[in-house]
Amino acid sequence: MAEQDQVSFQRGNDTTLLIHLSGVWRLRGGMTSDVTVQQELERSPQPARVAFEVQNLTHWDSSILTFLTNVSELCRQHGIAMDRAGLPAGVRRLLELAEAVPEKKGARKEDVEISFLERVGNTAIDAGDSVGEMLKFLGEMSVTFVRLFRMNVRFRAVDLFLLIQQCGAQALPIVTLISFLVGVILAFVGAVQLRQFGAQIYVADLVGIAMVREMGAMMTGIIMAGRTGAAFAAQLGTMKVTQELDAFTTMGFSPLEFLVLPRVIALVLMMPLLCLYSDFVGILGGAAIGVGMLNLSWTTYFRETTNAINLTGLFGGVFKSSVYGVLIALSGCLRGIQCGNSSSAVGDAATSAVVTGIVAIVAACGVFALVFYVLGI
Amino acid sequence: MAGEPTNGNDQRPAISVSHLTMAYGSFVLMRDLNFTVNHGDVFIIMGGSGSGKSTLLRHLIGLNEAAQGEIVYGVENFTKADPAKRQEILRRTGVLFQSGALWSSMTLAENVGLALEEYTDLNPEEIREIASLKLALVGLKGFEDYYPSEISGGMQKRAGLARAMALDPEILFFDEPSAGLDPISSRLLDDLILELRDSLGATVVVVTHELASIFTIGNNSVFLDADTRTMIAGGDPKKLLAHPPNPTVHRFLTRGEGEQI
Numbered sequence: 067m068a069e070q071d072q073v074s075f076q077r078g079n080d081t082t083l084l085i086h087l088s089g090v091w092r093l094r095g096g097m098t099s100d101v102t103v104q105q106e107l108e109r110s111p112q113p114a115r116v117a118f119e120v121q122n123l124t125h126w127d128s129s130i131l132t133f134l135t136n137v138s139e140l141c142r143q144h145g146i147a148m149d150r151a152g153l154p155a156g157v158r159r160l161l162e163l164a165e166a167v168p169e170k171k172g173a174r175k176e177d178v179e180i181s182f183l184e185r186v187g188n189t190a191i192d193a194g195d196s197v198g199e200m201l202k203f204l205g206e207m208s209v210t211f212v213r214l215f216r217m218n219v220r221f222r223a224v225d226l227f228l229l230i231q232q233c234g235a236q237a238l239p240i241v242t243l244i245s246f247l248v249g250v251i252l253a254f255v256g257a258v259q260l261r262q263f264g265a266q267i268y269v270a271d272l273v274g275i276a277m278v279r280e281m282g283a284m285m286t287g288i289i290m291a292g293r294t295g296a297a298f299a300a301q302l303g304t305m306k307v308t309q310e311l312d313a314f315t316t317m318g319f320s321p322l323e324f325l326v327l328p329r330v331i332a333l334v335l336m337m338p339l340l341c342l343y344s345d346f347v348g349i350l351g352g353a354a355i356g357v358g359m360l361n362l363s364w365t366t367y368f369r370e371t372t373n374a375i376n377l378t379g380l381f382g383g384v385f386k387s388s389v390y391g392v393l394i395a396l397s398g399c400l401r402g403i404q405c406g407n408s409s410s411a412v413g414d415a416a417t418s419a420v421v422t423g424i425v426a427i428v429a430a431c432g433v434f435a436l437v438f439y440v441l442g443i
Numbered sequence: 444m445a446g447e448p449t450n451g452n453d454q455r456p457a458i459s460v461s462h463l464t465m466a467y468g469s470f471v472l473m474r475d476l477n478f479t480v481n482h483g484d485v486f487i488i489m490g491g492s493g494s495g496k497s498t499l500l501r502h503l504i505g506l507n508e509a510a511q512g513e514i515v516y517g518v519e520n521f522t523k524a525d526p527a528k529r530q531e532i533l534r535r536t537g538v539l540f541q542s543g544a545l546w547s548s549m550t551l552a553e554n555v556g557l558a559l560e561e562y563t564d565l566n567p568e569e570i571r572e573i574a575s576l577k578l579a580l581v582g583l584k585g586f587e588d589y590y591p592s593e594i595s596g597g598m599q600k601r602a603g604l605a606r607a608m609a610l611d612p613e614i615l616f617f618d619e620p621s622a623g624l625d626p627i628s629s630r631l632l633d634d635l636i637l638e639l640r641d642s643l644g645a646t647v648v649v650v651t652h653e654l655a656s657i658f659t660i661g662n663n664s665v666f667l668d669a670d671t672r673t674m675i676a677g678g679d680p681k682k683l684l685a686h687p688p689n690p691t692v693h694r695f696l697t698r699g700e701g702e703q704i
Contacts (some may be wrong), residue, residue: 220561225548309544313606316504316538317558318530 071098071129075106076119082149083113085137088122091130098129100136107144116141118152131160138165203400207330210322214331220319221328229332233294237340240289245277245344248285249351252276257360266360270370273352278375282345283383284431286337287390291423295398298329299419302402303412311403321403330395337391338384345383378443386434390427397422455517457482457614457646458503462512465498472498476512476674478665480614485640485647485660487680490667491695496650497541499667500618503648504538505529516614534562537607541618543599545591551578551602552587558609577605581635597628601635608639615639617649621656629653633660654698658684666692 071091076084083106091098107113116137123130134157141148150158180188213219256272302325305311314321349371356362401419405411456479463476472495480486488496501507503514505521513522516532524532545554555574559565565573575587581601583594591599600620607615617636621629633656640647651657657664657680664683666676668691676683676692687693 228548305547308542308547309540310546312501312506313538313540313544313546315506316533316536318534319557319561 071095073098073102075102077113081111081114083107083116084119085116086119086122087130088120088124090124091126091133093127093129095129098133100133100140103137104140107140107146112144113146115147115149117149120152120154123154126154126157130157131164134161135164199404200400203403204396206322207326207396210320210327213323214327219323219327221324226328226332229328230336232297233290233332234336234339237290237293237336238343240293241286241340241344242347244285244289245282245347246351246354248281249273249277249348249353250355252281252348253352253355257355261360266356267362267366267370269352269356269360270362270367271374273356274349274371274374275379277345277348277352278383279379280383280431282348283341283387283390284427285348286340286344286387287394287427288424290333290337290340290391291394291397291427292420294333295394295419295423296416298395298398299402299405299415300412302326302399303405303415306403306405307407307409307412326395326399326403329399330392333391333395334388337387337394341384341387345380382434382438382443386431389430389434393426393430394423397426456480457484457517458648459515460503460512461515463499463502463509463514464511465495465502465507466510471510471672473667474511474673476665476667478674478677480646480648480663482646483640483644484663485636485649487657487661487664488648488650488667489652489657489664489680489695491652491669494667494669496652496667497618500616500648500650504536504616505533534610535612536614536616537610537612538616539600539603539607539618539620541622543591543596543603545599545602545606547591550588550590551583551594551605554591554602555606555609558606562610574605574609577608578602580608580639581605582631597624597632600624600632604632604635608643611643612645614646614648617647617651619650619652621651621653626655629656630659636660654696657696666695 071089072087074086074088076086078084085103107116134153138148138161140146150161153161210219252273253269256269257266260266260268260272302311302321305325311321311325314324353364353367353371356367357364398419401415401422405415458480460479461477464474465472465476476499488499490496498507502509509522513520515521516535519528519532521529521532545551546557549557552571552574555577556570559570559573560567563570571587575584578584578586581604583598583602583605586594586598586602591602594602600623615636620632620636624632636647636649637660639645647660649656649660661680664677664680665674666683667673668675670691676688680696683692684696687696
């Protein structure tokens, strides 16, 4: 059994306090408090010198160093000399090393109390800056779009096709799953209510109109914000960290033109297709409930659906999805370009891109609802 | 083309920096920097960690804006130039970033060829041929179709150098070329830098704190000091070592050996 670390004191007949350190000093065994030493130092008659005796010390590690550093600090406070000659050579050297460079004044971080008002003010200023950055980005992007229409932009066609594949075909599985479930959920909600009036057939209208006008575009938008918007932010953020964006800039390529524009184009082209697909799969989900649970026939269900939806609604939904595509791509790329210079900043950028994207989609959805209402669509 | 320097007879310095102050917001990093880089120099920007060497490089290539003072390339004032003019000036330069900064979605040949595609009328086969040549110059023949993630850090750095040389620049900038390289690779890169300077007639600006590199390749320099926040020495590093103008420079150039730190 290992002996515990022990500290005992012995007063010589002169004014020396001899401290016996013995046993095993291990961090795992817990730290030894220096309270006893403090009491001993303060007990009268006050010693003028502290010495050490380590004959029975069998093992030591950082725990003894911490203890001795504290003792040394106590001695300094009480104006007592500390004689280190009795300590093991290793301990002595490490203590000297720790004390070799004096603490740099002002290096310690102090907890500065920030008043509530100051914090509010700082947040407001930050918010203002971030709005400014966003406007600058949007302005530069508008210029880039103008150049796009003048056919005066440069990016690699390969990149565009790759992006189209990434945010088109590769998004199909998740869009299928979510849209089908949304169709099923809408049908369920409708079925329970409508069955009370024997009007089950109107489930087809409910699902059809909801999917085509709102849910198709909305669900695709939210899926793509989480899937592609975050990916854009992470890609551009990483390129910022690895200085790839700087390399573009110094070689005279605008990152907005070279990286952001193809991403926006890819999403604007793919979102309407994904939205149409989502509409279809959602209606299929509704039909599965209509046929399976409400005992409607497939033909009845689809005749009712085609009666309920019209081209205006369909185009409205598809148009909205295209706008959501722009919003997702821009918020993803904006956050990526704003990204700081560390790996954790890339994570923050991706998170922020999804949040910005979804907020933008929901806000745009509200605006569309108002505009469509006024226009009577 | 840099092979036959157009302004070889021009006695004006390649780059002259006067009264440059670098700042992040209200925090002044370095003030009142004055130095000139002559044609054919291997110019070293040295100083301790955090003294703003890389930031100075970012100012020289227009990634950061000068708070005060100006940077002049030959006869053209870079600081006051509009973006189009700046691009024109920068087209005569090449930059090797610290980590290589190769574009990860492109192969090495595409990395090197992109600028050629953009700024020359060459057809794709010719571009590919030139890209292969540039890669061969840095010892990467046969790696044209590799992606940056498939090669080692040292190779990425050399590929970055090939990309920086794509347009036969008059001035090459290097940010910490030996960072993360083993001593041999680092020396080979130094040799390559000298070789390129001699054969292409290029001017080279290197940010580094590697003493071995500083003495092997440098013939002119500026020393940034973090404590006084300005430059405290300049000139040929070997002369600085022989006659150090002040203790900080001496300590830096001798690694503080032979004295109690």
